[in-house]
Amino acid sequence: MKNFSKLALVALFIASGAFVTSCNDDDDKAAEPASLYAKLGGTTMVADPNNPSQMIEQGRLSYRSVVDSTITLIVADIVTGAEGNLGAHFAPIVSEVSSGNATNVSILSKNLTDFFSANTGGGATNVYTGLDMVAAHDPAQNPRMGVKSTDADYDKFIGYVGAAAGLNGVTDPQLINEVVAVLESLRAPIVQE
Amino acid sequence: MHLNKILKKMKINRTVKIIAGSILGIFVLLFLVLVVHIATAKPVEIDNASLQISRIDFKEPIDSLKAKEIHRNLKKIPGVKTDRLNIETGVLVYFHDIKIANSEEIYNQLIALGDYKAERFVLPKGLENKTACPVMTEDSFSYKFSRGIQRIFN
Numbered sequence: 001m002k003n004f005s006k007l008a009l010v011a012l013f014i015a016s017g018a019f020v021t022s023c024n025d026d027d028d029k030a031a032e033p034a035s036l037y038a039k040l041g042g043t044t045m046v047a048d049p050n051n052p053s054q055m056i057e058q059g060r061l062s063y064r065s066v067v068d069s070t071i072t073l074i075v076a077d078i079v080t081g082a083e084g085n086l087g088a089h090f091a092p093i094v095s096e097v098s099s100g101n102a103t104n105v106s107i108l109s110k111n112l113t114d115f116f117s118a119n120t121g122g123g124a125t126n127v128y129t130g131l132d133m134v135a136a137h138d139p140a141q142n143p144r145m146g147v148k149s150t151d152a153d154y155d156k157f158i159g160y161v162g163a164a165a166g167l168n169g170v171t172d173p174q175l176i177n178e179v180v181a182v183l184e185s186l187r188a189p190i191v192q193e
Numbered sequence: 194m195h196l197n198k199i200l201k202k203m204k205i206n207r208t209v210k211i212i213a214g215s216i217l218g219i220f221v222l223l224f225l226v227l228v229v230h231i232a233t234a235k236p237v238e239i240d241n242a243s244l245q246i247s248r249i250d251f252k253e254p255i256d257s258l259k260a261k262e263i264h265r266n267l268k269k270i271p272g273v274k275t276d277r278l279n280i281e282t283g284v285l286v287y288f289h290d291i292k293i294a295n296s297e298e299i300y301n302q303l304i305a306l307g308d309y310k311a312e313r314f315v316l317p318k319g320l321e322n323k324t325a326c327p328v329m330t331e332d333s334f335s336y337k338f339s340r341g342i343q344r345i346f347n
Binding site for chain 2: 048050051054056064068069071072073075076077078091093094095096101102103105106107109110113
């Protein structure tokens with residue numbers, strides 16, 4: 001009876017050990033697919049092409065390049081006084097009035113880069129501190145928004161991002177689909193008209 | 194009896210002193226924490242904070258040769274970073290370091306280099322003082338308070 005108790009105790013010990021091991025989430029972590037941030041270069045440090053003395057994460061640089069190209073394409077299409085070219089939302093960045101020590105375009109570029117980097121797997125090294133998407137795109141809560149966005153505006157914006165991704169060498173359809181999926185997940189809070 | 198009164202009064206004075214000292218101590222401690230916190234707070238870092246986007250609209254036909262010439266001339270101007278010219282619409286958009294040259298200076302230098310028929314894109318009045326989405330509301334108390342504190346220490 002005494003031996004039986006000892007055997008039962010050993011069996012219980014082994015079983016609990018096996019249970020703890022099987023619950024360890026290391027295996028799950030190893031199986032996790034790479035984040036979009038990692039696919040775009042992740043945390044590998046590279047020289048910043050705009051300022052070679054500074055280093056920047058490749059994932060952040062990829063996003064920033066696409067963001068800056070998107071802004072370039074939108075600014076190129078602005079027709080003063082005309083509707084449907086996103087001018088009401090983006091024209092102010094051409095102004096050389098700066099907010100403190102930073103230009104309007106550098107602040108917008110930073111906000112968008114932070115937002116996409118932090119929310120697609122780069123959250124450990126990138127932080128977004130701006131308004132939430134509903135507040136940022138509601139003229140009543142954010143006076144600088146000008147007018148509410150329509151579905152057509154947002155379709156056009158996604159088109160600009162796709163073109164900008166192509167200009168920056170992001171041509172893998174699977175990768176572009178992932179970027180578009182992220183943008184589509186934001187449609188509901190952004191489109192308010 | 195008289196001694197008792199004095200002793201009682203001294204005891205009350207001592208209690209008041211301890212309370213006042215504690216409150217002062219806590220206040221000094223909290224103030225020190227606030228000062229250390231503000232002094233060590235990192236200002237918001239913006240990649241290339243002085244980078245500006247500007248635009249020039251060409252009023253003459255642009256072919257690929259002319260586009261290359263414009264690109265070459267633009268690259269000669271100090272402060273210009275990247276540029277993109279749409280041949281079909283004749284719209285040139287470029288990024289430049291505003292600490293080195295503003296859009297008017299760059300426009301004048303480009304026209305001097307190539308005598309192009311082109312106009313500098315200038316925002317209509319009313320739009321130029323606005324900032325673009327999505328940044329913190331500048332009318333809010335939190336924005337004004339944090340800007341004030343940052344200006345003292347940075």
